[in-house]
Amino acid sequence: MTDDISSRLARLSPEIQAMMGVYALYWKLEESFDQIETDLSHQECHMLIKLDEPKRMGVLASDMLTVPSTITATADSLEASGHLSRQRDPEDRRAWLLVLTERGKRVRSMLETAAGDVFRRASGLNDMETIEFARMARKIRDNIIEIGIPEGLKK
Amino acid sequence: MTDDISSRLARLSPEIQAMMGVYALYWKLEESFDQIETDLSHQECHMLIKLDEPKRMGVLASDMLTVPSTITATADSLEASGHLSRQRDPEDRRAWLLVLTERGKRVRSMLETAAGDVFRRASGLNDMETIEFARMARKIRDNIIEIGIPEGLKK
DNA sequence: ATTGAATGGTTCAAAAAATGAAGTAAATCG
DNA sequence: CGATTTACTTCATTTTTTGAACCATTCAAT
Numbered sequence: 035m036t037d038d039i040s041s042r043l044a045r046l047s048p049e050i051q052a053m054m055g056v057y058a059l060y061w062k063l064e065e066s067f068d069q070i071e072t073d074l075s076h077q078e079c080h081m082l083i084k085l086d087e088p089k090r091m092g093v094l095a096s097d098m099l100t101v102p103s104t105i106t107a108t109a110d111s112l113e114a115s116g117h118l119s120r121q122r123d124p125e126d127r128r129a130w131l132l133v134l135t136e137r138g139k140r141v142r143s144m145l146e147t148a149a150g151d152v153f154r155r156a157s158g159l160n161d162m163e164t165i166e167f168a169r170m171a172r173k174i175r176d177n178i179i180e181i182g183i184p185e186g187l188k189k
Numbered sequence: 190m191t192d193d194i195s196s197r198l199a200r201l202s203p204e205i206q207a208m209m210g211v212y213a214l215y216w217k218l219e220e221s222f223d224q225i226e227t228d229l230s231h232q233e234c235h236m237l238i239k240l241d242e243p244k245r246m247g248v249l250a251s252d253m254l255t256v257p258s259t260i261t262a263t264a265d266s267l268e269a270s271g272h273l274s275r276q277r278d279p280e281d282r283r284a285w286l287l288v289l290t291e292r293g294k295r296v297r298s299m300l301e302t303a304a305g306d307v308f309r310r311a312s313g314l315n316d317m318e319t320i321e322f323a324r325m326a327r328k329i330r331d332n333i334i335e336i337g338i339p340e341g342l343k344k
Numbered sequence: 345a346t347t348g349a350a351t352g353g354t355t356c357a358a359a360a361a362a363t364g365a366a367g368t369a370a371a372t373c374g
Numbered sequence: 375c376g377a378t379t380t381a382c383t384t385c386a387t388t389t390t391t392t393g394a395a396c397c398a399t400t401c402a403a404t
Contacts, residue, residue, distance in 0.1 A: 048322070048323035050301055052323045053304040054326065055329045058334075060215040061254065075360090092380085099220055106382065128380065128381045150205040155336070158329065158331075163328075164204060166321070166325070170321070170322050171210025173318075175213045178217060232391095245352080245353095257352075258354075282399060283351065
C-alpha cells in the first residue's frame with residue numbers, strides 16, 4: 035500500500051513531490067510541538083521560532099499570515115509568561131520590537147533543537163544527503179525572504 | 190540585514206537549516222491556500238490534500254494531528270459541498286472511508302498544482318536542483334509514512 | 345452463541361483562537 | 375499647521391477546536 039502511494043507520487047512533477055515532502059515534514063514538526071513545552075500554544079511556538087532576532091509586530095503579522103490583533107494577543111501572552119518584552123522601535127516610535135528575554139531565548143533554542151531532532155528522526159537521510167538538503171533549504175529560505183518581504187506588504 | 194540572518198543560519202546544524210527552510214516553504218503554501226478557493230477553510234484544504242486515496246476518518250485524525258470530532262465536522266462540511274462522500278469500510282463496518290467525488294478530485298488536483306507553483310516561485314531552485322530536492326523529499330515522505338504509522342496509533 | 349471490553353465515529357455544549365471595526369498615538373505629506 | 379497614513383490595541387463577535395457522553399460494531403474470552 036505504501037509502495038502504491040510512493041510509486042504514484044514518483045510520477046508527479048518534481049515540484050509537487052517536493053511540496054508533499056515539505057508538507058509531511060512540517061506536520062511532524064507540529065506534532066513534536068504538541069509534545070514538548072505544554073504550556074505554550076501553537077501560535078506561541080511559531081512566534082518564538084520567528085523571533086530569531088527582534089522583529090516588529092507588523093512584520094510578524096505578515097510573516098505569520100495573520101492580522102495585527104492576533105499578534106497583539108500572542109505577544110501579550112508571551113510577555114506575561116516572561117518569554118519576550120516589548121521595546122519601542124527607535125526608528126519609529128509607533129512600532130514595537132518584540133525582543134526575546136533570556137528565558138525566551140532558552141525556550142526558542144529548545145524548539146530549534148527539537149526541530150533538528152525531528153528532522154533527523156523523520157527524514158531518514160544520511161549525513162551527506164542531510165548536508166545537501168540543508169544547502170538547498172538555506173537557498174530556498176533566502177529566496178523566500180527576498181521575494182516574501184515585498185509580497186508581505188500586499189493589501 | 191537579510192545577509193545577517195542568512196549567515197547566522199549558515200552556522201547552525203544542517204538539520205536545523207533544513208527545518209527552517211521547510212518551515213518557510215510550508216508557510217508560503219498556506220499563504221497560497223488563503224488566496225485560491227475562498228470557499229474552503231484551511232482545514233478543508235488540508236483534508237483534501239491528505240485524501241490522495243480513500244482514508245478512514247481515524248487515520249485522518251492522527252494524520253492531521255486532531256481529534257475525531259474535528260474530522261467529523263470537516264468531513265460533514267466537505268460532504269455538504271459535494272467534495273467527498275462517506276462509504277462504509279468493508280473491512281470494518283464501524284469505520285467510514287472518505288472518498289473524493291469528481292469535484293473533490295478536481296479541487297484537490299488544483300490545490301496540488303498550486304502547491305507546485307508555490308514551490309517553483311518560492312524556492313528559486315533551478316531544474317536540476319529541483320529534481321534533486323524532489324528526490325530527497327520523496328525519500329523523506331516515504332520514511333515518514335513508514336515511521337509515522339506506528340507512532341500515529343499512540344494513545 | 346453470550347457477555348464484556350475496546351474501537352470507530354457522532355453529537356453538542358463549552359472553551360479557545362482568530363477576526364475585524366473602532367480607537368489611540370506617532371509619523372508623514374502637502 | 376492640519377489632514378492622512380501607519381502601527382498597534384481593544385473588545386465584542388465569529389469561527390474553530392475540543393472533550394465528554396453516546397451509539398454501533400467488532401473482538402476476545404468464555
